[in-house]
Amino acid sequence: MSNIIEIKNVTYNYIEDEVEYTAVNNVSLNIEKGSFTVILGHNGSGKSTLAKMLNGLNKPTSGDILVDGINTRDEENEFLIKKKVGMVFQNPDNQLVASIVEEDVAFGPENLGLDPKVIRQRVDEALKAVGMYEFRNSTPHHLSGGQKQRIAIAGIIALEPECIVLDEPTAMLDPKGRQEIINTILRLNKEKGITVVLITHYMEEAEMADRVLVMNDGEFIADGTPKEIFKNVKMLKSVGLDVPQTTELLYALNQNGIAVPTDVLSIEETADAIMHYLEEN
Amino acid sequence: MSVLQVKNLSHSYGGNTPFINDAVNNVSFTIEQGEMIGIIGHTGSGKSTLVQHLNGILKPTKGEILIDDSNIWDKPKEIRKIRSKVGLVFQYPEYQLFEETVFKDIAFGPKNMGVSGDELKKRVLDTCRLIGVKDEYLEKSPFDLSGGEKRRVAIAGVMAMRPEIIVFDEPTAGLDPQGRQEIIKVINEYRRAFNATVIIISHSMEDMAQMADKLLVMSKGEVVMFDKTEEVFKQGDKLREIGLNVPIVTRVFDRLREKGLNVPNNVFTVENAVEALKKIKAGDRNA
Numbered sequence: 001m002s003n004i005i006e007i008k009n010v011t012y013n014y015i016e017d018e019v020e021y022t023a024v025n026n027v028s029l030n031i032e033k034g035s036f037t038v039i040l041g042h043n044g045s046g047k048s049t050l051a052k053m054l055n056g057l058n059k060p061t062s063g064d065i066l067v068d069g070i071n072t073r074d075e076e077n078e079f080l081i082k083k084k085v086g087m088v089f090q091n092p093d094n095q096l097v098a099s100i101v102e103e104d105v106a107f108g109p110e111n112l113g114l115d116p117k118v119i120r121q122r123v124d125e126a127l128k129a130v131g132m133y134e135f136r137n138s139t140p141h142h143l144s145g146g147q148k149q150r151i152a153i154a155g156i157i158a159l160e161p162e163c164i165v166l167d168e169p170t171a172m173l174d175p176k177g178r179q180e181i182i183n184t185i186l187r188l189n190k191e192k193g194i195t196v197v198l199i200t201h202y203m204e205e206a207e208m209a210d211r212v213l214v215m216n217d218g219e220f221i222a223d224g225t226p227k228e229i230f231k232n233v234k235m236l237k238s239v240g241l242d243v244p245q246t247t248e249l250l251y252a253l254n255q256n257g258i259a260v261p262t263d264v265l266s267i268e269e270t271a272d273a274i275m276h277y278l279e280e281n
Numbered sequence: 282m283s284v285l286q287v288k289n290l291s292h293s294y295g296g297n298t299p300f301i302n303d304a305v306n307n308v309s310f311t312i313e314q315g316e317m318i319g320i321i322g323h324t325g326s327g328k329s330t331l332v333q334h335l336n337g338i339l340k341p342t343k344g345e346i347l348i349d350d351s352n353i354w355d356k357p358k359e360i361r362k363i364r365s366k367v368g369l370v371f372q373y374p375e376y377q378l379f380e381e382t383v384f385k386d387i388a389f390g391p392k393n394m395g396v397s398g399d400e401l402k403k404r405v406l407d408t409c410r411l412i413g414v415k416d417e418y419l420e421k422s423p424f425d426l427s428g429g430e431k432r433r434v435a436i437a438g439v440m441a442m443r444p445e446i447i448v449f450d451e452p453t454a455g456l457d458p459q460g461r462q463e464i465i466k467v468i469n470e471y472r473r474a475f476n477a478t479v480i481i482i483s484h485s486m487e488d489m490a491q492m493a494d495k496l497l498v499m500s501k502g503e504v505v506m507f508d509k510t511e512e513v514f515k516q517g518d519k520l521r522e523i524g525l526n527v528p529i530v531t532r533v534f535d536r537l538r539e540k541g542l543n544v545p546n547n548v549f550t551v552e553n554a555v556e557a558l559k560k561i562k563a564g565d566r567n568a
Binding site: 042043044090144145168171172174175176177201203204240241242244245246248249252253256257258267268270271274275278281 | 323324325427428429454455456457458459460484487524525526528529530532533536537540542551552554555558559561562
């Protein structure tokens, strides 16, 4: 598979109170087309800084980021890069611009100067993709947080991006809103083949990814499938992260002499692992 | 001794208009001194409207609130006094920081209550020590702190008033796991130091399992359950009906029971779960 994003020796420094800090420290990595990647890391680990570099909102201090082969430093292709990689942020209220849902979703495609018929079609498709078509004539501020966040995602989908980067899109939502967003993201990835990069603090959301990256002090310290990553309870806790409660249970059982496997994640698999252990012993 | 009584409380928004909406409907409950109460319910169930009545920010449409056996609206002009007894920490409290320095921000509440001079200074410093705000931060601008630190300063501002009852509306929302644990610790410290009554609105059943003595469950403006945490989490089906759930570890145990394993139905933390399974393992050996 080819790569939609290539990160090559990227460093990002910033200056605060005349002191230089390094937010991202010489990172190299590729993101495959069509993949679903989750980035974990505590606040201040460099995740968001990295995310903003993926579509050129931030430019690396040194090193390069290529989006579909195009360098994000290439100013002539700035719009093309932003069209290929869309960003969704934490607070839905800060991302909506219009007073009617469908007008909000149309904002991006209108700015691309597309034909009105094409815009209509894209807006309808985008709203259907996030399950918000029936709300197309509503006012965003009458919607729930999860619904508003889905409108923000639809605004990105309408640009037909190849990749969506979501920076803690569920942090301000309740469990129902969170589930709506996760289902939407999964559908876009599995059905439309859109590459997803999701930054989150919710370990349950990471369980669904193909690949999990762990960031700490501006560097990647782990890279693997969710099962491979969550097995490493000590490492995750040492960098201020948590594990899903299923993993925590299996880990605690092991420490108490009940040797169940620790590389399972779902409730069903966890129950099976415990049953299996009790039957054998 | 009951510290807080809510009697037949109703609140309607948009009264006298066609858009009248009952956010809280005929709610009654009693909370004892020193209890830690969790309020759970999906968005729009009336949780935030309910807690805003507890320190007189909202006035009941019907019903009454009794703190230490007196109705808080008996003397409406003195309603502000109730705010030093009942502290309310809103969602994302860090957005409400406004002073030039951390010290001034934390001092704002107690100062308004009439605390001054050395006593004020001591209040602020004691609170900072309690919740782990370092002395060197006191002269900094609160806007120069990290997200988690800002939240602790905002919480310190309410704690510095030394309320007997302190209410938190989703205190850990938007924080990373370490930040969440720090806030939980701070809440426990305050409770222990002042034998305070704590009320927390949360969406995390796992956090509630760890912290709350009792859970008050809301749905559509009504209290549908108010019982010991353990008793509430035994009713998974009822919780799921109203869009909530039980902790993940409880769901694992529900699954084990469905598979025919004789496990207890009051497991809702990892510690409980490990104990229960150790017993089963030992039991099997004896058999």
